Amino acid sequence: MHHELLTIGRFARLTRLSVKQLRHYDEIGLLAPVRVDPATGYRYYAADQARDALTIALLRDLDLPLAVIGETLASGAPDTRAKILRGERDRLAARITRDQGRLRMLSRVAEGLPSYEVTLEREHGRRLAVVRATCAAADVGKAVGECAVRLTGLLGASGVRWQGPLWGLYPLDLEERVSVAVGAEVAGVAGVDGGRPGDERLDSGGLDVEELAGGAVLSTVHSGAYGELPLAYHALFTAVHERGLTARGPVREAYLVGPGDDVAVEEYRTRLVVAVDEEEEEAVA
C-alpha cells in the first residue's frame, strides 16, 4: 500500500480542478486530502481520491451546490443518492421553466415594447360571486385556474346567472402567500341581497360575494400569454405614478378571452383594472 501521494498541484492537473477549488473543498470538508503534513500544512492526495474529485467536477458542471454534492458523496445508498439527484433535477427543470418565461418576456421587451395604452375610466360598481384561494406567489396561475373551474361549476350547479367575463382579484401587496379570488358578475343573488357584502356565503358552499365599488380606474388590455402580464402591470403602475394617482387594491383582471374560449394562447386578451384615488396635493389621511 505504498501508493505515492500527490501534491495538490499534480492532483489538480489530474482532476482538472483548480488548486483553489481543492483547498476550498478541503476547507468545507467535501474532499479532504488523505494526509496533511502537520509541520508545513502541505496537502497530499491519494490517487484513488481522483474518483471523488472527478465526481465533484462532474456534478459541479451540472451546477449542483457543493453541499448537495457532499450529501451524494456521503450517502452510500444508491437510492438515497438517486433521491437527492432527482430533487436537483426537478429544481433545475423548474429553473428552466422560469427562464423560458423570462425569455419570452425579454424577447417581447427587446423587440419594441407592445406600448400598452392605459386609460383613465369610470368603472361602475359590480357585485361578484367569488371563489377564494391562498397560494404561494409562484402558484398563482394554477390556483386561479382551479378557482375558475370551481366557480363555474358552483354557479352552474346553483343555477345562478352571471354576465360578462370572469374576474380575478389580487391584493395590491404581494406577500409570500397570496390570497386570490376568481369571480363572476351577478346581478343579484338570492339570500344575499341586503346583507353585508364581502362575507356572505352562498348556499351552494364555497361561493362568497364581493362588492367592487365603482369609481375612477386605470385600465389597460394585455394580449397574449399570462406569463407576460408583468409587462402590462409595469405599464399600468407606471401610469398610476406618472399621473400622480394612488392605487387602491385589489387589482382586478378581466379575462376577456382566455382558456375557456378554446383559442391559441397568443389570442388571449386580459383587461387589467386598478382603482385609483385622485389625491389632491393636500395631506392624506
Add this chain to the structure above:
Amino acid sequence: MHHELLTIGRFARLTRLSVKQLRHYDEIGLLAPVRVDPATGYRYYAADQARDALTIALLRDLDLPLAVIGETLASGAPDTRAKILRGERDRLAARITRDQGRLRMLSRVAEGLPSYEVTLEREHGRRLAVVRATCAAADVGKAVGECAVRLTGLLGASGVRWQGPLWGLYPLDLEERVSVAVGAEVAGVAGVDGGRPGDERLDSGGLDVEELAGGAVLSTVHSGAYGELPLAYHALFTAVHERGLTARGPVREAYLVGPGDDVAVEEYRTRLVVAVDEEEEEAVA
C-alpha cells in the same frame, strides 16, 4: 412643481422594492433619490421616479444584471436599448440551452448511472488523415461537425480511401481555446509515406496526417447524445486513476454510429479511447 417627496419606506411600498434594494441602487448610482438631506442623510424620492424603479424591478425579475439595467435606463435611444436587451435575450437563451443539457445529464445520472464498462485493451497504431480546428470550449461540437464535413469532402475529392469510423482527437488538457482534429484512418497516403508524421500536408489542402501510436489504452462506449459524453469521460478517467495508470493525450473518440448514419440521437454510439502508461511504482521521468 411642489410635488411631495416620498420617504424611502413609502417609495419602497409603491414600487414593491425593499428599502435595502433602494439604498443599494442609490449606492451604485442606478437610481438616486432626487434629494438627500445633507444633515440627516435621509433619502427622498419623487413620484415620477417610480417609473424607473418599476422598470428596474421588471428587468430584475428577468434576471438582468443591475449594470445592464443601468445601461438600458441611461441609453435614451430605443435602438441602443433594444440592442442591449437582445444581447441579454441571447445570453438567457444560451443559458437555457446549457441548462437543458444539464437536465438531460442529471436525469440520466439520477435514474441510475449507465454503468459504463471500461476495458483495458491493446490498440494498434493508426495513421489518420485529419482536419484541424481551434475553437472555444463551448463550440467544440460545432467545430467537430464542420471538420467532419470538410474531411469527408476532401477525402472524397482526392480519392483517398479510408476505413472504419471517423475519429476525433482532443487534447488532454482543456484550455480556453481547444485544438480539435477529426480524422479517418488511411492505410497509406500518396506522397506522405515515409515522411515525418504529424506535419505532412496532403495535396488536396487542409489535410494533415496524424500518426497514432499503438499500445495500452482504456476504452469505453457511450450510447446516446454527445451532450452526455461527460458521463462517459467521468467513468473513463475514474478507471484510469483507479487502476493506477496515467493518461496520455490526445483523447480519441471513434464515432461508431453518428450523425452520418441517419438514426435517432439515442442510437449514437461513440467509443472513447485514451492511451495509458502503466507506470510502475518507480519514479517517473
Add this chain to the structure above:
DNA sequence: CTGGACTCTCCCCCGGTGGGAGAGTCCACG
C-alpha cells in the same frame, strides 16, 4: 414632550471562485 415608527450607516452573511501578497518548502541540479 414623548413614544413609536422610521431611517441612517456599518458590518457580516450567503456560494463558489479568482487574484494576489508575503512567507515558507521541496527538490533537482550543480
Add this chain to the structure above:
DNA sequence: CGTGGACTCTCCCACCGGGGGAGAGTCCAG
C-alpha cells in the same frame, strides 16, 4: 551542501444582489 525556481501555505479582498441586525439618529402625531 547550496541554491534557485517551482511549488505550496495562509490571509485578505472581490464579485453579485441582496438579507439580517446593531446602534444611533430623526420625524411626526398625539
